[in-house]
Amino acid sequence: MSHKIVSIDELSENVYTAEIAAPLIAQARKPGQFVIVGINSEYSERIPLTIAGADAEKGTIRLIWQRVGKTTAEMADLKPGDEIGNIVGPLGRPTEIDNFGTVVCVGGGIGNAPLLPIADALKKAGNKIISILGARTKELLILEDEFAKISDELIVTTDDGSHGRKALVTEPLKEICERDPKPNRAFVIGPAIMMKFCCEVTKQFDVHTEVSLNTIMVDGTGMCGGCRIEYDGQPKFVCVDGPEFDGHKVNFDLMMKRLGAYKEMEQKAHEQYLEHRCKLGLDT
């Protein structure tokens, strides 16, 4: 079964979104879950991507990804009507959705994509939603309107001050934690370094913080253990034990090292792809 691209757009610089036919996954998925994508069978690598949304009736899922390596670049080059050979899921444990009271949802960069369905579900469960969305610069901020619709309070930050507050997300997060009463729970999704620093903030205020991790995976079903992290001193598999964890117990430093395990090889593969693409005249 292959998966047809219904639509594909560039959301911001190097960030893409596609609506892809995957009826069974669209039906089964819950907020927080992810899929593993492989473009064809023979030689493609398998990469995990969080499901950013789904339309069960239409039978489509929405993926949002950043062009960082060969596979994400190849995906970005697909056109409506093209097909992706392999998408498996939904994988991982769904987010625990409950009425916690006031929750603060912090999204960084492309992390806004997986955060949106979670924030939406939390809103529907009766929570008061405070959203903090951060990006390097205005052009890189995604899904602001969507978050505006479901948030009781929305704070936008950019590193360069081109939009919203000139700050890192940790700054407003700290202020919100200082409020009385403090938020009941935080959900933080973004680059590992941002999740690490957000957790350092919320830990000071003892605000339980869920993070969603995106480690390197192969099968995504618990079989290989390549995605393992150190959690509370113990190994955990992100694919089956997660992808969401209590961020205060995650060893982010080690996780970041593991994320970089194949950095040089990935760069080489990406360069080779770009060169190949150039020869084909795709870059015009």
Place this chain on the structure above:
Amino acid sequence: MPMSGDNVKETLTVTDEQRQELLEKILKKQETEGLKPSDRYEIPPQEMPEQDPILRGSNVDEVATGYTETHARLEALRCLQCKKTPCIKGCPVRIRIGDFIAAIADGDFKEALAIIKENSLLPAVCGRVCPQEVQCQQTCTVGLKYKDPTKGVSIGRLERYVADLGRNDDSTPKVAPDTGMKVAIIGSGPGGIVAAADARRAGNDVTIFEAFHKPGGVMVYGIPEFRLPKAIVQEEIDALTRMGVTIVCNFVVGRTRTIEQLMNEDGFDAVYVGVGAGLPRFMGIAGETLVGVYSANEYLTRANLMKAYDFGKGADTPIAMSKRVAVIGGGNVAMDSARTALRLGAGKVYLVYRRSEKEMPARVEEVHHAKEEGIEFLILQSPKRIIGDENSRVTGIECLKYELGEPDDSGRRRPVPIEGSEFTIDLDTVIIAIGNGSNPLIRQTTPGIEFNKWGNIVVDENCKTSMEGIYAGGDIVLGAATVILAMGQGRIAAAGMNQYLREKRRARRRFADAQ
């Protein structure tokens, strides 16, 4: 009669002509005066031709290249055709071994394959990966004479020979008329393939669900190409497709759909759960999350299924470019990992095992091949911790030496660490191959199925689980076992399902008549 090991060596140096001459001589004697057991004992065991150990370290092609017709007939003529058939008792699927070997000795290879196929659906696979020396061959009378089961009749090599001859045969097994019953097979490993074939033969509508993007289970992600070429597995899958079995990849039962949904909403009447073990065990020592530490599952999956050996030449999946590797463990998976590391370019590969070589669960042949290829065995040693640098990359392991104490629950002597025996080995990669636990996904998503305390599914003698219509077999039932045992259970489960479905159909008809 004294048997010297010299005969064995000699066969390695004999030429094809000499071998042919010997065969003709023996056949002539058989025709004129018949062969006495003593004549058969005198035939030297036929070694299987192999790629040179040095050359094969730099390719992923199959190590053992297979018997020629002469080898096969000579080896078959060594069989005494004992009345007691100890070999059959050692075979998990009870193949009529003496009969198929007699057919080979007569040169009737088609008949030999037909006999094997009565009981085994995957002879080209089992001929390669079965641990014959602890099964059929363990009690072979010829081997007993040599006091060495590896010198018994090479049943596996003979099985492989006739199975390979039959590989071009793309005929389709007969399928009974449609029963209108639907069977779901979860997992496309050896058990699933056999269960699917048998359920389909009985006329059921069969669908296999596979989580990976390619079917074959452990035979494609785990067992390396140099031991089991992927083409052989693909041929078995193709045969299923020709029979009308539907294969759905990228489908994780428990996540994409649950067993309950398959049965209650999708109309499946029976389910076979053959999801394997597949949850890698780690040692629980410091440093196991460092960069450069792999489970054998991950390492082998990257190398085999994802073809990481072709990284930069088409394949997108990277794997560590290791120079110094230690594999922890002593089973077949450990041997596969070590030999794969060598083929991926590692200059030095250690195999670290905490018991002695005698206790190693790996097949004798795999141990032999690994050593031949230059893997260094560090026995009675085990890592205490894995050491990393400031970038969290592996730089070595600290090991302890062990000695053997009293036998433990497994009957093997328990390894006891020698205090103060610590030493370190410099490494850049560590592969942990100490076995698999059972994957909890089915358990978490199918509340009605009974599991034991180790997470294995509890089944009766028909491989039926505690839930009606659900059968299970292979590693998810047995714990980590073998291809042949999984296959045997797939067969038993299919027979159980077929019987169950016949009754269900009769009950449906009675119900319809009564209406």
